[in-house]
Amino acid sequence: xxxxxxxxxxxxxxxxxxxxxxxxxxxxxxxxxxxxxxxxxxxxxxxxxxxxxxxxxxxxxxxxxxxxxxxxxxxxxxxxxxxxxxxxxxxxxxxxxxxxxxxxxxxxxxxxx
Amino acid sequence: xxxxxxxxxxxxxxxxxxxxxxxxxxxxxxxxxxxxxxxxxxxxxxxxxxxxxxxxxxxxxxxxxxxxxxxxxxxxxxxxxxxxxxxxxxxxxxxxxxxxxxxxxxxxxxxxx
Numbered sequence: 001x002x003x004x005x006x007x008x009x010x011x012x013x014x015x016x017x018x019x020x021x022x023x024x025x026x027x028x029x030x031x032x033x034x035x036x037x038x039x040x041x042x043x044x045x046x047x048x049x050x051x052x053x054x055x056x057x058x059x060x061x062x063x064x065x066x067x068x069x070x071x072x073x074x075x076x077x078x079x080x081x082x083x084x085x086x087x088x089x090x091x092x093x094x095x096x097x098x099x100x101x102x103x104x105x106x107x108x109x110x111x112x113x
Numbered sequence: 114x115x116x117x118x119x120x121x122x123x124x125x126x127x128x129x130x131x132x133x134x135x136x137x138x139x140x141x142x143x144x145x146x147x148x149x150x151x152x153x154x155x156x157x158x159x160x161x162x163x164x165x166x167x168x169x170x171x172x173x174x175x176x177x178x179x180x181x182x183x184x185x186x187x188x189x190x191x192x193x194x195x196x197x198x199x200x201x202x203x204x205x206x207x208x209x210x211x212x213x214x215x216x217x218x219x220x221x222x223x224x225x226x
Contacts, residue, residue: 009154031212033213040218041218042202042218043157044216048213096212098145099145100212101162106156
């Protein structure tokens, strides 16, 4: 089974802090994704990566950056956290083959005070 | 602009009866469709998928139907069980690049014992 592991289940940070969310997958997947989930809005794509050191903006990249130095690890960075970034953050990975599902981690519930 | 829509935020069904969850999409380039199930405090779990060359795919109690002319897909769960109570997301992909998925906003299914 695919295992996608997010480093923290719950995180509380203060406005203006730099926040790092880490994600590791164990299936040698080429593609990795970061989403946020908010009530009534579904899952919205923040950034994705299809290879090491490659990144692409998703639908809502503002206020975020990402890093993919190794194939198995994809980090989401909030450069200066703000209260409107309080959300559930979900990491996913998928094979580079066409028509393959994404597999998700259990999410990080991030609160910015 | 929401390219994948789930117009019913919630659905309640008696145990043993059929649950039908619906999803509409607007992008005619979508050729791969998926359903995910999400329990509270967990990440979405892949349930079933269908490619556009088919109009039906079945896996145990779960069947997905695709009507390309209507740009509509549905998930049937028969018989429904209390453990099926969760939020269900439909998603679609145009199958290019990193298999980016576009998600609906979710339908909360409650199966009443």
